[in-house]
Amino acid sequence: MKRAATSWMIVAAALLCALPLARAARVGEHAPDFSVTDTNGKVEKLSEYAGKFVVLEWSNRGCPYTQKHYNSGNMQRLQQEWTQKGVIWLTVISSAPGKQGYVTAADENSWLKQIKAAPTAVLLDPTGTLGHLYDAKTTPQMFVISPQGTLVYDGAIDDKPSTDRADIGRAKNYLSQALAEATAGKAVSTPTSRPYGCSVKYPGSWF
Amino acid sequence: MFLNSRRFSIPLVVLVLGFACGGIAAAQSFTAAHAKVSLIAENNSLQPGQSAWVGVLFDLEKGWHIYWVNPGDSGERPKIQWQLPAGFQAKEIRWPTPVRLGTGTVIDYGYEGRVLLPVPMQIPADYKSGKPAMLSADIRYLICREVCIPAKAQASLAIPSGNANGVAADRELFRSTFENSPKPLPAGWKAQASDMGGFFQLSLDTGTSESKAAFFPLEEDQVDNAAPQGVTATPRGVQLKLKKSDQLLKPIAALKGVVVFSPGRAYEVSAPLTGPVTGKK
Numbered sequence: 401m402k403r404a405a406t407s408w409m410i411v412a413a414a415l416l417c418a419l420p421l422a423r424a425a426r427v428g429e430h431a432p433d434f435s436v437t438d439t440n441g442k443v444e445k446l447s448e449y450a451g452k453f454v455v456l457e458w459s460n461r462g463c464p465y466t467q468k469h470y471n472s473g474n475m476q477r478l479q480q481e482w483t484q485k486g487v488i489w490l491t492v493i494s495s496a497p498g499k500q501g502y503v504t505a506a507d508e509n510s511w512l513k514q515i516k517a518a519p520t521a522v523l524l525d526p527t528g529t530l531g532h533l534y535d536a537k538t539t540p541q542m543f544v545i546s547p548q549g550t551l552v553y554d555g556a557i558d559d560k561p562s563t564d565r566a567d568i569g570r571a572k573n574y575l576s577q578a579l580a581e582a583t584a585g586k587a588v589s590t591p592t593s594r595p596y597g598c599s600v601k602y603p604g605s606w607f
Numbered sequence: 608m609f610l611n612s613r614r615f616s617i618p619l620v621v622l623v624l625g626f627a628c629g630g631i632a633a634a635q636s637f638t639a640a641h642a643k644v645s646l647i648a649e650n651n652s653l654q655p656g657q658s659a660w661v662g663v664l665f666d667l668e669k670g671w672h673i674y675w676v677n678p679g680d681s682g683e684r685p686k687i688q689w690q691l692p693a694g695f696q697a698k699e700i701r702w703p704t705p706v707r708l709g710t711g712t713v714i715d716y717g718y719e720g721r722v723l724l725p726v727p728m729q730i731p732a733d734y735k736s737g738k739p740a741m742l743s744a745d746i747r748y749l750i751c752r753e754v755c756i757p758a759k760a761q762a763s764l765a766i767p768s769g770n771a772n773g774v775a776a777d778r779e780l781f782r783s784t785f786e787n788s789p790k791p792l793p794a795g796w797k798a799q800a801s802d803m804g805g806f807f808q809l810s811l812d813t814g815t816s817e818s819k820a821a822f823f824p825l826e827e828d829q830v831d832n833a834a835p836q837g838v839t840a841t842p843r844g845v846q847l848k849l850k851k852s853d854q855l856l857k858p859i860a861a862l863k864g865v866v867v868f869s870p871g872r873a874y875e876v877s878a879p880l881t882g883p884v885t886g887k888k
Contacts, residue, residue: 426853464749464757500754535853537680537713555854561683563749563757592854594827598755599681599713 424535427554427591431545434530436492438521439505439512444490446545453583454488455575456543457519458536458600460501461511464563465597466539470515472565475540475557479518482579491519494531499601501539502526528602538597542575546582553578554592561596640758641668641750646742647723647777651767653740656732660781661697662725663687663746663762665718670752672717675705677825679715679832682755685724685748692740694731700724703788704865704873705823714832716823723784740766789865789873796844800862800878807862809847809878817845817868822876825863828854 425431431454433446446454457475460466469475479489493508495501503511508522525531534543534554544553558571578588599605642665649660663685665673674682689697702724705716728742743763750756768774792798797812807830809822818840824830830849837848849862859880867873 424853427856462754464755532712535712563683592856594852594854596683597681598751599709599715601753602711602713605709605711605713 425533425543425551425554427551429551431543431549431551432533434533436523436525436530438490438523439508440521441505442521444521444523446549449488450549451547452486452488453482453547453579454490454545455482455579456534456536456545457489457491458531458539458541459491459493459522460495460539460598460601461503462500463539463598466501468563468565468568469540469557470517472568473516474568476515476517478573478575481576483518483520485583487579487583489519491517491522492525492530492536493522494525494528494536495601496526496528496603496605499603499605500598501601526603528600531600531602536595536600538595539600540597541595541600544575544578544582544588552582552588552591554595555590556593556595556597559593561594640756640760641671641752642666642673642748642758642760644746644748644760644762646744646762646764647780648742648764648766648774649725649778649781651774652737653728653730653734653766654736655730655734658698658727658729660725661728661742661764662723662781662784663744664721664723664780665748666721667719667750669720671750672708672715672719672752673722673748673750675716675718675823676700676702677716677823677827679708679717680713682715682717682751683749683757685746687724687726688745688747690743690745691728692734692742694733695740695742696729696731698727698729700726701788703784704867707821707823712833716832723780725781725784725788737767742766787871787873789867789875792874792876796874798866798876798878800880802858802880803848806851807849807880809849809862809866809876810841811844811846811866811876813844815844816840816842819868820845820847821867822847822849823865823867824849825865826859828852829859829862830864 435443435445438444483489493501493503505524540557542557543551546552555574557575558573560567560571574590574593577590581588645664647662647664653659674684676684678684703722705718708715708717741763746760746762748758750758799810801808820838822836829852831852834850839846861880862878864876865873866876
């Protein structure tokens, strides 16, 4: 009887310890590890990139806010600039099958070539597991993880929430700012902002 | 293209005729991207030096929605760019009470069906009563169902209009919209908020116990939109437990938004923060 009670306490303690892991990622805290297959069939693990800055970019090519940054070439420029500086850039697609933005690996790879996108890899997350782990709400939404594994930026790509391409030139790019500051060893001055765009098309979402 | 020009030529003819004949109903609406968008006025005449209600009327296709001033987790509010006679001045939209849209972790605030966005229009003192006035607007809005489409509409309205029935219907639309819009907090009511660390506690003193209430935050980064709102009836009102937004890193002076008790019973709330005022973390 006493032993049973003790085991229950251990189970309860284990559950309590596990709870913070189940909570979504938050700026200033440890970025949760994940293991997701990319469009080349490779399993991408965050922990394998320890020691490097990692960008997570939520994407949906049917979303006009995502299109604003790809049709203008803005996203590709950012991908090139930062991957050349040694940053790992992981684009994440959390659209569920049948929903806008859902893609197969082959389809996405030919699309990437066509639009000259330059991420390190594109992760396919049709179950939305990674999206929910980071509580990604919109496309685009950007995250920056430090080499120590801390989430240092979570939010919008810039401060102009619109579908208007002309806004890109006038916008303050939060992602570039966060990466420039963090890679220079400085604190990120805007560590979070309201992400803007289309809702992530998770399974079960009705819009 | 040909179809388009044909579609628009008819209202245009009506519009031109309306102006020429003076006093014939003259409103140009715009059907595009799953909505019919038109301009309407509460009254058929404008008075110098007074404010008049005009508004953008959206007739949304079933299943489609547009957004409130705070769109919530995704989306974007409609924007109006006016072209007005000299001296006319359009003020800010008086936003009707929104509804919660979505499920799960992404929650938005907006409108479905038929929605009127009323705008107070200041008429200049030197305006001559009865003189025809042409009001036009470019309306940019994001309209979503499962997918989102950025749309642009042009609408115009000539005042006065001779269509008595039409005007009565429009007046009724303004009346029902105002009825469904948040009202200022009645005298004697009190709103207060406390910072409890991870959440805000919003207390409303209405004089009577309220068992149902929903809070719509006016500012984008104060409250977590998707988190359930803990509602507790108190003897003289209600308390709401509102999870802080993850984006909120700085202290706030007041919690601003709309509290809805039931359809048609909505109030503007600006609750000063009391107690330990800290950002999240």
